[in-house]
Amino acid sequence: MNDQTNGSTTQAMQWILASNNKGKLSEFKRLFNQANLNIDIVPQGELDIEDAVEDGLSFVENAIIKARHASRLSGKPAIADDSGLCVPALGNAPGIYSARYAGEHGNDAKNNTKLIEDLQPIRQQSPEQPIKGYFVCVLALVRHADDPLPIIAQGLWQGEILDAPQGEHGFGYDPLFWVPELKLTAAQMPAEQKNAISHRGRAMQSLLQQLSAQ
Template sequence: MSPALPLSKTTQNQWVLASNNQGKLAEFKRLFAEANLDVTIVPQGQLEIEDAVEDGLSFVENAIIKARHASRISGLPAIADDSGLCVPVLGNAPGIYSARYAGEHGNDAKNNAKLIADLRPIRDEQPDTPIKGMFVCVLAMVRHADDPLPIIAQGLWHGEILETPHGDGGFGYDPLFWLPKLQATAASLSAANKNSISHRGQAIRQLLEQL
């Protein structure tokens, strides 16, 4: 993780969030508000910034690509999230392709259905073995587009993958992500409870500590 360097006085109170995902935006707003950080988060969509081409091979690479893209167009510091679900028995798929696992970006229902189908043969072979999974979140913050020292933060959230969805909250794979200790899915948690333990909550708190 990179040590934080000071932001310029003209930009330190306004950052661009390099995402148009409404679920992520809501989580970021809640978590930054809880931290009482004197920063206004401007979603890139409000500045008519389109999504970057995510052609990196890791969460870290994609987060940096998105942050530099938003900063270059806006001229402001930018923060980007790259996150996804890794399932070891699938070679850590969906991984960086989580949002477009079924071929259509952001279609949660299709992505969940594909994950369930891909795991069915494994469940048939080992019906009594829980399938482990983990949510990964990497945050990258750049002070300007060519920042040579991005701030990187990472959060990991371990759980199990269910056969059928449960819960009406959250987004993405939350309805399939089972938390044995809580006897609930990520989609069944309140926003406050989820933020306190989630991969994104962990990463944001780690980022704030560095700042």
């Protein structure tokens, strides 16, 4: 997407990131830079755009809602991420409510504590059995607010859920998300390693493949 005119690279296109989450913003900027796209990712907060009301019933619905909201208020293309942790033993909770699982949006410490507490009865029943979980990321890109054909990409990341946090990096449920083959939590990984294998990294790769095919 490096458009050139008279041999010089044009100014980067601006896409609005429909999130004010600093952790997500950092990951997105790093992923887009690695992809060498001539795109400047601007968080919606810099334009005083508040978060959309996420009243969809799926990751896909919420991603589209957020992207359209940011695009409508900015007049620019917008990309939204709806992501979360699903634990089959809890009926795939926290799922789309991951960011507000404990009742306060974005309070990672409380969300992690609630998840640990909710899993305690299950651990007591089968103490030797690891509890499986997987991260989900759905990306929605709209070229304008009423785009009839948003580009949708998704990524999954399988792992296990620990009974106590480990690691200082990342955000959200990263300290509880154990990747057995690496013997690390998502919060113990350097950013480059996490981005290469995470749900968000995989969704981004899918998005880039779709963009390059157009």
